[in-house]
Amino acid sequence: MLVATDLVKRYGTIQALDGFSLNVAAGEIVGLVGHNGAGKSTFVEIVSYLIRPDGGHVTIDGRPPSATRGEVGVAPQHIALYPSATVREHLELYGRLAGLRRAALSEAVEDLSTVLRLGGIMDRRAGKLSGGQQRRTQAASALVHRPALLLLDEPTAGADLETRQAMLDVVKQRAGEGAAVVYTTHYLPELTELQATIAVAQGGRVIARGTCEELLKDLPGEVRVTLADREEVSVSTSEPTVTLIDLLRRIDRPISAVDVRNPSLDDLYRSLAVHDAP
Ligand SMILES: Nc1ncnc2c1ncn2[C@@H]1O[C@H](COP(=O)(O)OP(=O)(O)OP(=O)(O)O)[C@@H](O)[C@H]1O
Numbered sequence: 401m402l403v404a405t406d407l408v409k410r411y412g413t414i415q416a417l418d419g420f421s422l423n424v425a426a427g428e429i430v431g432l433v434g435h436n437g438a439g440k441s442t443f444v445e446i447v448s449y450l451i452r453p454d455g456g457h458v459t460i461d462g463r464p465p466s467a468t469r470g471e472v473g474v475a476p477q478h479i480a481l482y483p484s485a486t487v488r489e490h491l492e493l494y495g496r497l498a499g500l501r502r503a504a505l506s507e508a509v510e511d512l513s514t515v516l517r518l519g520g521i522m523d524r525r526a527g528k529l530s531g532g533q534q535r536r537t538q539a540a541s542a543l544v545h546r547p548a549l550l551l552l553d554e555p556t557a558g559a560d561l562e563t564r565q566a567m568l569d570v571v572k573q574r575a576g577e578g579a580a581v582v583y584t585t586h587y588l589p590e591l592t593e594l595q596a597t598i599a600v601a602q603g604g605r606v607i608a609r610g611t612c613e614e615l616l617k618d619l620p621g622e623v624r625v626t627l628a629d630r631e632e633v634s635v636s637t638s639e640p641t642v643t644l645i646d647l648l649r650r651i652d653r654p655i656s657a658v659d660v661r662n663p664s665l666d667d668l669y670r671s672l673a674v675h676d677a678p
Pocket residue numbers: 411414415416434435436437438439440441442443477677
């Protein structure tokens with residue numbers, strides 16, 4: 401569905417993209433991760449035809465981004481709403497731009513209002529909403545016309561737990577209906593929940609690609625047992641359950657808490673020697 405090959409983008413002396421390649425199939429959710437400055441948003445901007453690359457190729461369903469704007473839903477990282485327009489007006493505008501009319505338009509707007517819990521704010525102006533509400537409105541505007549390709553750049557940043565869950569549910573639902581999804585995030589648990597494959601970006605290119613299981617396999621997590629006298633025993637392990645059972649067998653003092661930490665994105669970055677952009 402989305403095929404991006406060897407994308408290059410320079411800003412003066414800054415090499416934002418340096419041979420960035422990524423393919424996403426219909427129905428697939430790709431979690432695009434990486435430290436700040438890795439090139440994730442630049443990639444999203446090129447695919448959504450907001451900026452042009454200096455080199456490389458992108459096709460969406462075989463066509464260039466210039467020919468597919470109505471089929472792509474984009475929620476950019478930075479809030480881009482019309483402050484004096486209401487949430488409903490935003491959804492109607494983006495729905496109309498993509499060709500929805502009358503009953504189909506109002507059905508799509510009502511559907512998203514329900515799944516993204518926008519009911520209470522539908523008639524409020526975007527400029528008067530909280531940051532989390534604005535982000536929800538932005539994501540809803542990207543989703544309203546059921547695009548074949550969704551580009552969601554940190555859609556849950558600043559969202560409360562319920563909103564985060566609603567967002568994940570609707571993304572899963574859309575992928576289940578066949579949409580290709582690029583989902584940029586700094587939270588690994590979201591990608592596990594979305595059953596996403598992962599693409600790790602660094603220095604303007606994708607340096608690792610695979611399922612969560614493949615990329616996290618053998619990475620150590622941590623098991624921590626806190627004793628009643630507050631002493632802590634912590635063990636780094638790639639087999640937390642086995643380690644925990646073993647620890648519980650061996651410790652013969654009262655225990656007040658047990659904590660198992662699965663591998664995180666930072667553990668993955670460390671294993672790939674991913675470092676911050678200069
Ligand atoms: N309009 C611009 N002008 C100059 N430099 C830019 C511009 N946009 C991005 N860059 C630079 O390009 C590089 C890649 O930025 P980009 O925003 O794509 O990274 P990112 O992976 O999305 O980071 P983050 O996780 O912080 O959103 C960075 O060094 C950034 O400073």
